[in-house]
Amino acid sequence: MKHIREIFDYRDMIRSLVKRELRGKYEKSVLGFLWSFLNPMFQILIYNIVFTHVFNNDMPVYYMFLMTGILPWTFFADSLGQGTGAVLYNAEMVKKIYFPREVLVIAEVNAKLVNLLLSFVVMVVFLLFSGVGFSIHILYIPVLVLIEYLLALGFAFLAASITVYLRDMEYIVNVVLMAWIWATPIMYDLDTIHDPILYRILMINPMTTVISSYHAVLYYHKAPGNWDMTYPTLVGVVILTLGYFTFKKLNKRFVEEL
């Protein structure tokens, strides 16, 4: 508890790091910050072309279905993908001064959260002009973001601390994420899965229910199912606790291993 309080005391450091991450990353590119939107936008464009013209998908306004899934997924995937190196790539800092090391992972995930919130602004514009529009269910969004945040942070803690000892973790995470995006109903609707075993497997994935809740709220204009909210919350709490304590345990030898 004392330690969590200490992390809270370093909130200004988290803020500085987030700022550094967001500003520093695109400093030298011409389009700068826009890249963090352009990336998922091109992804959406490509999937849209492939799925509507190659696989003859006939969902109405399919690109909005894609967008409402891919943007939240990008938050999760980037948090985990880049959170994995949070300690490793800040080795110089970790070796030099004391601060609660959790701060590095939190800052990484928070930076991605800021990206998500900004990309929501773009999404709102698309929702308006595509004719999909809004419903009152949009009020679920903050809860969904929070649940996703728990999951992202938990997995990032785990990956970041293990990577210091086992450098392969970075590549393993990349491979896992590559599979994970297909094991989550982002490009397709969960209802199209008829194989009961496959369906079960997909439902174990906490991101399945998170993304289908986003779809429900933003694309289908309906409330997410109760289990769809409860399950990822439970997994999120467990993963975050596990991640936090793993990180705390492994953190003692970070400097020696870096």
Place this chain on the structure above:
Amino acid sequence: MRQKKKDRLANTVKGTSQEYPIEVKDVCKYFRLYKDKSHTLKDKILSHKRNRYEVNKVLDHVSFHVERGHALGLIGHNGCGKSTTLKLLNQILYPDSGEIRMKGRISSLIELGAGFHPDMTGRENIYINASIFGLHKDEIDQRIDGIINFAELEQFIDNPVRTYSSGMYMRLAFAIAINVDADILLVDEILAVGDVNFQKKCFGKLREIKDHGATIVIVSHDMHQVAEICDEAIWLDGGRIKEQGKAYEVCEDYLLEMRKIEELRKKKEAETSGVQEEVPSVKYPPEKLGNQISRYVRRDGTMKARFAKVRLMNGDGKECRSFQQGEKLTVCYDLTLDKPMAYYKDGLNVAISIYRFDGLLCCRMATDYFLKKKLTYDELTHGCMVVKSLMLCEGDYIIDIALADDSGVTFDYLAHLIDFHITASWKNGTGVAALENEWHFGSKAM
């Protein structure tokens, strides 16, 4: 007045709780020395044997504490564990056994400029770097002008840090770390920072911070630095505390040992190479100069002419190393040489210096100052210098003596030759010089 109040405050704090800002209890630290350090999965699985490591004991049951407002110096050879100790105090490393307790905000001048982003301006980097030390934004807002001012970067503060020279970079980093207002300041090999003026400023700032009650731990190879700024020092050797005590004493002992090692090395070298290089203090051990010689004595010079005997005496002409303030002090010496020095007919000079224990020069007295001319060897052979009235404040002092010629050749230089002590009443003040003073009061006093 303010100082006294602070002292009282410090005393009460000490008296009531007996808790120190830094407490290290029985700490051990091991490093794993991997025979083939590898982090990849393949290696972890395939080469189970190769992944074995040796355990290297870096710190071996080390315990100490530091009082509030005190400065501790950590000294020792490379690899003795002093930097590791500092990192443990800074919680960058964690002990394998034992306990470390730290009270208050910690700032470190261990490696400066951590977390600087080259593309961001100096000002933005101040915010990032200071926040890493745990400062909140409003606290940084308060300090930022002081930091910029201290770093002398007013004109450049809004330029990206990558455009800075390395000196500017270090100045900025140092200015941030030292303006954190920490309760505990950890310093590793400071004062490699910037030019001489900036170093002076840093030293001044360290002193100021210490006077305000901060506790400082310094790791340094520079014994003068340690003796000057630290109250206590710990000499670490092979992960154990070899000596602990007053900073100047520990430093002197350390230097003494270093000299011994150096002399041994030279001797060995001379033996192996066959070239007989003379080590003055080995060929002519300074300990034989008299009964009062300090164990810290160092000898240097060509030894063509040298001191044969040196004595320190009181007013009664008795050998003595303890004086009353205002007493008469006499230093007598005899010179000797191996063969007559025909061409040094003139231009020799004997100088005697009195230092306070911490290295402050109190007075240098020399034959050429006194006579306004140099003397020949024959004239100088036996001599005594008399200080009629020893008006120095109470404390420990050191005598150096040197024999040199006009052109700057030193024949014999004996540093830290004799220690002596002065006792005094406080009526002549504190400090170095005991200036005799009288006080008058009332309107007539003007």
